[in-house]
Amino acid sequence: MLHWPEKPVNIITKWLKDHSPSLIVADFGCGDARLARSVKNKVWSLDLVAHDPSVIACDMSNTPLEASSVDVAIFCLSLMGTDYPSFLQEALRVLKPRGWLLIAEVKSRLDPTTGGADPNNFLKAICELGFTIESKDFSNKMFVLFYLKKKEKQNSVDKEINWPELKACIYKRR
Numbered sequence: 001m002l003h004w005p006e007k008p009v010n011i012i013t014k015w016l017k018d019h020s021p022s023l024i025v026a027d028f029g030c031g032d033a034r035l036a037r038s039v040k041n042k043v044w045s046l047d048l049v050a051h052d053p054s055v056i057a058c059d060m061s062n063t064p065l066e067a068s069s070v071d072v073a074i075f076c077l078s079l080m081g082t083d084y085p086s087f088l089q090e091a092l093r094v095l096k097p098r099g100w101l102l103i104a105e106v107k108s109r110l111d112p113t114t115g116g117a118d119p120n121n122f123l124k125a126i127c128e129l130g131f132t133i134e135s136k137d138f139s140n141k142m143f144v145l146f147y148l149k150k151k152e153k154q155n156s157v158d159k160e161i162n163w164p165e166l167k168a169c170i171y172k173r174r
Contacts, residue, residue: 004142008104009076011145013038015102016072023071026094028060028087029078044070047078061086065094072100077143079105085125085163092130092150101131101148109166110144117164119144128161130154 013035016025021040030036033052036043044065050057058064061083073091081087091101103126110119123133123146130151137145 006140006142008140008143008145009034009038012074012076012102012104015147016041019072023100024069025072025074026063026065026070026091027074027076028063028091029075029080030055031078035074035076041072061090063090063094067093068096070094070099071096072102074102076102076104077106079103079166082165084166085129085161088126088129092154095150097150097152099150100134101126101146101150103146103148104143105146105166107138107141107143109168116167121162121164122166123148125161125163128159 016023016039023041025035025039025041025043027033027035027043027045030045030047031051033045033054036045036054045052045055046058046060046063047055048057048059056064060081073095075087075091079087095101108114109116110122112118123136126148127133131148132151134147134149
């Protein structure tokens with residue numbers, strides 16, 4: 001990723017800077033908490049292991065954040081676990097109604113021609129969870145970006161969601 005011409009965290013940083021600094025952000029799988037250091041927003045930096053004192057070490061499917069307490073939930077190359085749907089369910093729990101969900105994912109994981117998941121099935125599952133698609137960006141050759149919003153009112157029926165398997169990341173020179 002060091003040699004990528006553009007990094008998704010930089011695009012997400014720009015997106016946040018183009019929005020209100022009063023938005024409260026949860027950065028799921030934050031790594032070294034770079035996003036928190038790059039914006040004026042209050043950012044909850046969450047990761048399984050804290051490599052920085054500002055990071056809250058926790059299971060991303062069970063964070064210490066209050067329900068409906070954040071305006072933006074971000075997964076920037078961090079849906080790595082096989083239980084990634086539980087991470088997205090936690091984002092749904094902590095997001096306020098109409099809150100933003102931003103997902104940046106390695107393109108090969110969402111490319112059915114190379115064994116990855118079908119991005120339409122991936123987005124369909126997320127929408128069934130309780131989100132609407134605001135925009136999709138496939139323009140970068142290394143990663144895809146999805147911008148979704150939490151529905152104002154959630155479905156009361158617990159329907160089984162068919163989550164696609166996300167293959168292991170394939171990092172290669174291009």
